[in-house]
Amino acid sequence: MISLTRMLLVALLLASPAKLPAADSPSWFTRSLVGLEVGPTGAQFGGDPADVGYAAKFDGREIARATKACGGEYLVIWARDGDWAYYDSKLQPKCPGLGTRDVLREAVEEGHKLGLPVIAYCVQQYAGDTLRKNPDWRIVGSDSKPIDGRVCFRSGYREYMKQMLGEQLAYGIDGFHLDMVDQGFGPPYGCWCETCQKEYQAQYGRPMPKGVTWDEDWDHMLEFRYASSDRFEKEMTACIRQGNPRTTIDFNYHGNPPFSWEVGQLPVRHAQNGDFVTGETGVWGFSALTVGLNGEFYRAATPGKPVQVAMQRGVRMYHDQTTRPLNDMRWEMFNLLAHGSFVTMIDKTGFDGWLDPVAYERFGALFREVHAKRAHFGQSPVQDVGIYYSSRTRDWIGREKPADWLLSFQGAHKAMVYEHIPWGVIHEESLSPETLMKFPVVLLPNVDILSEAEVALLRRYVESGGSLIATGLSGAYDHMGRLQTKSSIEALTGARLVRKLDSTDNWVRFPTSQTSTLSSQLAPAGRTDWPFLVRGPAAVFEPTTATPIGDLLKPHRTALHAQKRYNEDWPLSADSRVGPAILLNKVGKGKVLTIAASPDWATASDHHIVEARRLLANAVHLLNPSTRVRITAPATVETIVTDDPATRTLRIHLLGYNAPPQTTPSKERPYVLPGLIEDAPLYRATLELSSGLKSAKAFNRTTELRKRGGRLAMTIEDIHEVIELRY
Ligand SMILES: [Zn+2]
Numbered sequence: 001m002i003s004l005t006r007m008l009l010v011a012l013l014l015a016s017p018a019k020l021p022a023a024d025s026p027s028w029f030t031r032s033l034v035g036l037e038v039g040p041t042g043a044q045f046g047g048d049p050a051d052v053g054y055a056a057k058f059d060g061r062e063i064a065r066a067t068k069a070c071g072g073e074y075l076v077i078w079a080r081d082g083d084w085a086y087y088d089s090k091l092q093p094k095c096p097g098l099g100t101r102d103v104l105r106e107a108v109e110e111g112h113k114l115g116l117p118v119i120a121y122c123v124q125q126y127a128g129d130t131l132r133k134n135p136d137w138r139i140v141g142s143d144s145k146p147i148d149g150r151v152c153f154r155s156g157y158r159e160y161m162k163q164m165l166g167e168q169l170a171y172g173i174d175g176f177h178l179d180m181v182d183q184g185f186g187p188p189y190g191c192w193c194e195t196c197q198k199e200y201q202a203q204y205g206r207p208m209p210k211g212v213t214w215d216e217d218w219d220h221m222l223e224f225r226y227a228s229s230d231r232f233e234k235e236m237t238a239c240i241r242q243g244n245p246r247t248t249i250d251f252n253y254h255g256n257p258p259f260s261w262e263v264g265q266l267p268v269r270h271a272q273n274g275d276f277v278t279g280e281t282g283v284w285g286f287s288a289l290t291v292g293l294n295g296e297f298y299r300a301a302t303p304g305k306p307v308q309v310a311m312q313r314g315v316r317m318y319h320d321q322t323t324r325p326l327n328d329m330r331w332e333m334f335n336l337l338a339h340g341s342f343v344t345m346i347d348k349t350g351f352d353g354w355l356d357p358v359a360y361e362r363f364g365a366l367f368r369e370v371h372a373k374r375a376h377f378g379q380s381p382v383q384d385v386g387i388y389y390s391s392r393t394r395d396w397i398g399r400e401k402p403a404d405w406l407l408s409f410q411g412a413h414k415a416m417v418y419e420h421i422p423w424g425v426i427h428e429e430s431l432s433p434e435t436l437m438k439f440p441v442v443l444l445p446n447v448d449i450l451s452e453a454e455v456a457l458l459r460r461y462v463e464s465g466g467s468l469i470a471t472g473l474s475g476a477y478d479h480m481g482r483l484q485t486k487s488s489i490e491a492l493t494g495a496r497l498v499r500k501l502d503s504t505d506n507w508v509r510f511p512t513s514q515t516s517t518l519s520s521q522l523a524p525a526g527r528t529d530w531p532f533l534v535r536g537p538a539a540v541f542e543p544t545t546a547t548p549i550g551d552l553l554k555p556h557r558t559a560l561h562a563q564k565r566y567n568e569d570w571p572l573s574a575d576s577r578v579g580p581a582i583l584l585n586k587v588g589k590g591k592v593l594t595i596a597a598s599p600d601w602a603t604a605s606d607h608h609i610v611e612a613r614r615l616l617a618n619a620v621h622l623l624n625p626s627t628r629v630r631i632t633a634p635a636t637v638e639t640i641v642t643d644d645p646a647t648r649t650l651r652i653h654l655l656g657y658n659a660p661p662q663t664t665p666s667k668e669r670p671y672v673l674p675g676l677i678e679d680a681p682l683y684r685a686t687l688e689l690s691s692g693l694k695s696a697k698a699f700n701r702t703t704e705l706r707k708r709g710g711r712l713a714m715t716i717e718d719i720h721e722v723i724e725l726r727y
Contacts, residue, residue, distance in 0.1 A: 027248055028117035028174055029276055029306050032073040033342050033377065034333075034370050036363065037177070037310065038063045039078030039121060040086075040095075041319040041348040046128055047083035049096050056097035058086065058353030060106025068114045070360050071367030076177050076344060077107040079120040079168050082128035087171065091164050092129050097352075108171050117174035119248070122164070125180050127151055130160065139183065139190030142211040150184050152191045153232035153264075154199060162239045169240065175248035176240060177278065181229050182254050183264035187400075191228070200224050214399060219480070222261055222395060229264040233273035249274040250308060256297045257410060258286070260402035261395045268429035271301035278308040278344075283332065284316050288657060288674055291332055292638060293413050293425075295339030297389070299381075300425035309336045312346040313359050315676065319348045323359045327719050328677040329366055331655060334720035337370065337377045338640040338653035373699065376651055376722045379642035383424035384627055385620055386439030387412045390428040393449045396481030408446035408471065408536070411604030412616070418603075419617035420631035422641045428454060436461040440624045443616075444470040445600040446537055448477040450488045459492060463588030467623035468492065469616075472537040472598035473500060493594045494546030494585030497539055501578070505571030505607075506538040506597050507531040507553035508581045508615065519549050521622050522582060524614035531574035532611045536601025540579035541594065548580030552596045571607060582619070593619050626690050629725075633685035650689075650725040654716060656681035682717040692727040699723075 040055040047054065060077060067075045078086055084095035087104035094102075104120060111118040126149060131138055137155040138146040151157050165176065183190060190196075192208060200208045203224070209217035233251055240249045251274050255267035271277040280286075281294045291311075298307040311332050315322040329345075336343045345363060349355055389409055398405040416423035426435055426442065431454060436442055442461065444450075447470075450458070455475070462468050475489035476497055487497040509531040510523035520526050531553055538552060553574040560566040583594040595615070602612035621627075629650065631639050640653040658681040662672040687696075689710045696705050696712050699722045704715040714723065 027246075027275070028074050029248060029250075029308065029342070033337060033374060034072060034367050035074035035076065035342075035344050036067045036070070036072040037076035037121060037344050037346045038067070039081070039348055040351070040353055041321065042351040043081055043083050043095070044319050047095065052096050053352055054097045055084075055086070055095045055353045058095075058098070058103055058349055059101075060103040060108070061110040062355065064107050064110035064114060064116055064118070066355055066360055067111075068116055070364035071371060072116070072345075072363070074117040074119060074174070075107060075111055076119040076121050077104065079104045080122045080164065082123055082126040084129075087168070089164070089167055091160065091167065104168065104171050104173070108173060112172075119175040119177050120168045120171070120173045121177045121179060122168060123180075124161065124178050125151055125182055127157070130157070134160070138193075140193040140196075141188040141190055142192050143188075144192065147184070147188055147190055150190065152193050152196065153181065153183070153228045154191070154195050155193065158232060158235055161236060165236065165239055166243060169243040169247060173247060175250070177250055177252070178236060178274075179252040180254065181233055181251055181265075181270075183225060183229065184262060185259070186262060189262060191225075196224070196228070212400065214396075214481070225261070225264045226266055226269065230269060230273070233270065237273055250276050250278045253277050253279050253298070255301065256294055257290070257406045258403060260398055260406075266391050266429060267297070267389060268301045268427050271298060276306045276308055277302050278310060280310045281332070281336070282312055283674060284312075284314070289410070289414055289417060291335050292339050292417070292640070293410070295336050295341040296423075296425050299340055300427055301430075307341045308344060309341040310344045310346055311336065313362070314348065316673070318346060321348070321350065321356070323356060323362065325676050325678050326362045326365055327658075327680060329362060330369070330719045331657060331677050333366055333370065334373075334653070335638060335655050337373075338642075338655065338720075338722075340378065340381065373722065376653075376699070379644045379651060381422070381424060382628060382641040382643050382650065383422045383439060384624055385416055385421055385423045385441045385443050386426040386436070387416070387423055388426045388428065388442060388444045388447050390447045390449060392428060392451070392479070393447055393477075396479070397448045397477060399481070405446065405448075407604040408598060408601045411598075411602065412443055412445040412471075412600035415600060415603045415613040415616045417638055418613060418635040420633055420637075420639050421617060421620055421627075422629070422639075431457055433457060433460060436466060437464075439466075440627075441467045441469060441620055443600075443620075444468065444474040446472040446598055447474045449479060449481065450475045451479065452488075455488055455492070458489070459587070462492060462590035462592055465589040467590055468592045469595065469619050469623070470592065471595045471600050471616075473539055476500065476539065490544075492585070492587055492592045493541070493583060494587075494592065495541040495543050495583045495594055498542050498579065499540050501538045501540065501554060503538075503555050503557075504536055504568075504601075505555040506534055506536070507555065507574035508534045508550060508597050509553060509574070510550040510581070514550070516549070518547070518584065518622070522549060522615065522618045524611035524618065527611075533571055533607055533609060534597035534599050534602045534612045534615070535571060535605045535607040536598030538597040541583055541596055543580065543583055546583035546585035546592075546594065548583055550581030551577045552579045552581045554578045591623055593623060595619065628690055630688040630690075631685065634683050636681065637683060637685060648727050650727060652687060652723045652725065654685060654721045654723070656683060656716070656719055658719070677719065680718045682715070685714050685716065687712045687714070687723070687725070689725065689727065694726040696726075697724045
């Protein structure tokens, strides 16, 4: 029982919002690398009181002991999902299978005995039971119809949630994981409820737009929606701070690709709420490459703070009761740790709450390895290329098909990973001279919208010696996503925008007749007179002060194209030259390299060829010839470089991805998921330091190292290896 005095105290505190500082002693999340999140399976589509067997064995004490036994450093335990509470709540019915038991109390009591911080998992958005009882709190579409299953974050739900957080706080939990503050992942969009309409009118002095209009009113509406989620998160944070300033708070975040404006989050703004950001990853839903990308995306959004990433044990989806091979989990776990995140493994129990013994054996092996490698995580990243993420371009170019723009960002990332060029993320929202100067090269992957302030910062960066790469239509659009006659970065690129090509099956060629040192450095494998497909947006430029290199070729067009009878998803061959492929311009002490085509978009597209990716890598090498570490390894190996200046140690993490081929799927052929990693790969790699390699040491005894001067050749047989280089 929660004492009446305690309940009154919490209620009193909740009634008078005021910010208190978070506890200043090191908290659990600053010292942890791995933990478990455990919740039951069977109520993810709603619950029925007749299912009394559901969660009957879901036992907080057993779960705390299992977490401790496998080496977890904290436990996130389910306290509330859409239909059920797993504790004695006055606000939401407790899951009937629990009887008189209270899982949150069990987990906190047992966890604290074992020295394990216990975090309450509490759902926000998918409040099925609460919305059935309070239908007025649902999001309303532009057609005035409520949208079932989605909650309006400006409604009375805010006060209700504060009471619920108060109930859980009273258990003495160490933190909250609040999942999720989104406004839906696609149409229909909200919210046109009475409260939202009134608040919008008061703020902007005019009524809401009638729907998704992509005009000035919609610009306000986007901001209004962002503010709805932001204010909700800030209110929940303040409420928890007042209840107990030592209780941590984190929100499950959706500011990263593939998510866009529809969820109601901006990459930086919504990562700031709470003590640290938490994101989900997983090959099953977001691709293998997105595992590392998410880690860096979150890190760039919250500099200086820890980043939590959640992965899962299931093969396909959280609740499917399958268990991945250990090597498959190792690849994801060590990828995230190498990118500086700490990791929560999500386990969903059987229907009755049963814990799968094989899953816990594998967690044990996995977590033991994490502890053994503990000293190798948390150093500063070494990153040559900053990949620029523009949420304004996401919103106003991506609009209702954001994947088309995201391909440029994701393709730039894919190219850097495959080419072993160390990379990081730069967010437009928090752009500063210091952020830019951290990177020898800044890459604008079709950043179509650039404000005057951004251009001024980019100019300052280049003038003081930075190198900028702009692909495709970077700078070609205005604030509202309209094509301009003059590019916003014309003074930087030294080239006039003549026209945008209507095609995406565009071609690049480096003619032998123009052979120069520059063109042979840029041509993939030095190959001249060979047109290669660079799928994606492209533009014709006319140099003013820039040096033109190579050719951009338009594709052939048939009579069928004119009649709209040709499937334009399929590229056609190269036709004639329309402009230069590359323009290289000197600005102050720095350089700007414009690629008239989009090798980034091409690399993420269905028509990725190696040469398109090499073009981008060659552009980076041309601008940044004296990189600190040059890495050669198979494209299946992801490399992450960190530095510890105090001990003069560079660390190179190598992650070998080794999935076997898959057969055709039961639907949506040929879009297969990658196979599960069963075996450790065996491969060779080399490292070359620009100066000062003193010694090298591998973590694994099976790794063979051969050092010759500043060059190190390695033979590795494992999923994860970390090489320490003293300099
Ligand atoms: Zn509303």
